[in-house]
Amino acid sequence: MDGRLQIRRWIQKAAAMMLAVGLILTAPCQVETVWAQDAVSSHGVLRVQGADLVDSKGEKFQLYGMSTHGIAWFPQYVNKETFRTLRDDWGSNCVRIAMYTDEYNGYCSGGKKEELKKLVENGVSYATELGMYVIVDWHVLNDKNPNVYKAEAEQFFDEMAEKWKDQNNVIYEICNEPNSGVTWEEIKSYGDQIIPVIRKHDSDAVIIVGTPTWSQDVDQALKNPLKYENVMYALHFYAGTHTDWLRNRAEECVKQGLPVFISEFGMCDASGNGANDFEQAGKWMELIERYNLSYCCWNLANKNETSSVLKSECVKISGWDEADLSQSGQWIRQQFRTESQR
Numbered sequence: 466m467d468g469r470l471q472i473r474r475w476i477q478k479a480a481a482m483m484l485a486v487g488l489i490l491t492a493p494c495q496v497e498t499v500w501a502q503d504a505v506s507s508h509g510v511l512r513v514q515g516a517d518l519v520d521s522k523g524e525k526f527q528l529y530g531m532s533t534h535g536i537a538w539f540p541q542y543v544n545k546e547t548f549r550t551l552r553d554d555w556g557s558n559c560v561r562i563a564m565y566t567d568e569y570n571g572y573c574s575g576g577k578k579e580e581l582k583k584l585v586e587n588g589v590s591y592a593t594e595l596g597m598y599v600i601v602d603w604h605v606l607n608d609k610n611p612n613v614y615k616a617e618a619e620q621f622f623d624e625m626a627e628k629w630k631d632q633n634n635v636i637y638e639i640c641n642e643p644n645s646g647v648t649w650e651e652i653k654s655y656g657d658q659i660i661p662v663i664r665k666h667d668s669d670a671v672i673i674v675g676t677p678t679w680s681q682d683v684d685q686a687l688k689n690p691l692k693y694e695n696v697m698y699a700l701h702f703y704a705g706t707h708t709d710w711l712r713n714r715a716e717e718c719v720k721q722g723l724p725v726f727i728s729e730f731g732m733c734d735a736s737g738n739g740a741n742d743f744e745q746a747g748k749w750m751e752l753i754e755r756y757n758l759s760y761c762c763w764n765l766a767n768k769n770e771t772s773s774v775l776k777s778e779c780v781k782i783s784g785w786d787e788a789d790l791s792q793s794g795q796w797i798r799q800q801f802r803t804e805s806q807r
């Protein structure tokens with residue numbers, strides 16, 4: 466064998482050994498590999514530009530994912546493996562953590578404050594570790610008027626925003642759904658108190674503000690918006706109840722420059738139950754895609770109700786098969802998967 470051939474063989478052997486060593490060394494790391502869906506490292510700090518949510522490069526960006534049910538009721542889904550499945554298998558880039566303020570051991574109505582805060586903090590950490598955006602939702606519902614627990618909201622957001630001031634994946638939703646005649650002026654005055662509390666720590670965080678009538682009256686916000694930057698206005702729909710008239714309102718407001726965020730919706734009716742109306746839901750999705758709106762689906766739980774995405778007999782908290790998913794779950798997972806391929 467001539468000298469050159471000998472050398473080539475040595476090189477080949479050395480390369481094969483290096484490859485083998487490399488494979489052995491990298492194998493254990495794969496468990497924690499963050500895949501291409503690491504939305505936060507690709508898109509960074511989000512901000513609001515006109516009606517749009519844009520990423521750190523100034524490109525239009527869309528968040529989409531699941532909302533938990535009330536975390537006091539279904540704490541098991543505030544779990545890293547749950548979020549990982551939502552990211553890797555469902556293809557979503559965002560998760561909304563819903564903490565009821567009044568009902569179901571709500572934060573302000575006898576719930577265990579420290580445990581609830583810990584759950585929210587854990588949820589934010591898991592999302593962060595997975596490179597997902599996360600919405601912290603102060604879930605006003607039974608309390609109707611966000612001013613009822615304004616002092617508690619101030620304290621909560623002050624503490625939380627201080628913790629996450631250096632992160633760029635946390636979005637604050639300061640009042641889920643004001644309702645029962647609460648006016649936009651009352652909500653606005655609440656926003657004027659709470660937004661500066663968050664901004665004191667995190668000067669550019671995106672903040673979502675609920676609108677009157679269970680977050681349907683975005684037109685009132687359009688007439689008289691808050692004066693801060695990086696604020697978006699919540700519009701919620703339930704496809705079995707809210708049809709053309711609410712879509713038209715949403716479209717009109719977006720066209721006129723209002724940043725609308727669909728931070729909660731369902732394919733069924735507004736009770737969270739009843740039949741799914743996938744035809745109407747499909748029309749909503751067309752609108753969502755036309756305007757690149759961000760959206761979170763209610764709800765990630767196995768409650769025996771139509772809007773829960775898991776069947777009530779499913780006790781798995783991650784890695785769900787098709788058979789584990791309710792009709793709603795099958796539909797929305799497909800929607801997210803399609804979205805992630807766009």
Ligand code: IDC
Nearest residue numbers: 606641642679703729735736737768770772
């Ligand atoms: C529903 C839950 C249901 C719970 C009820 C409490 O799905 O299990 O018993 O709240 O009142 C909303 C609310 C959201 C509702 C949902 C369906 O933001 O909390 O969840 N909905 O009613 N707005 C419109 C519909």
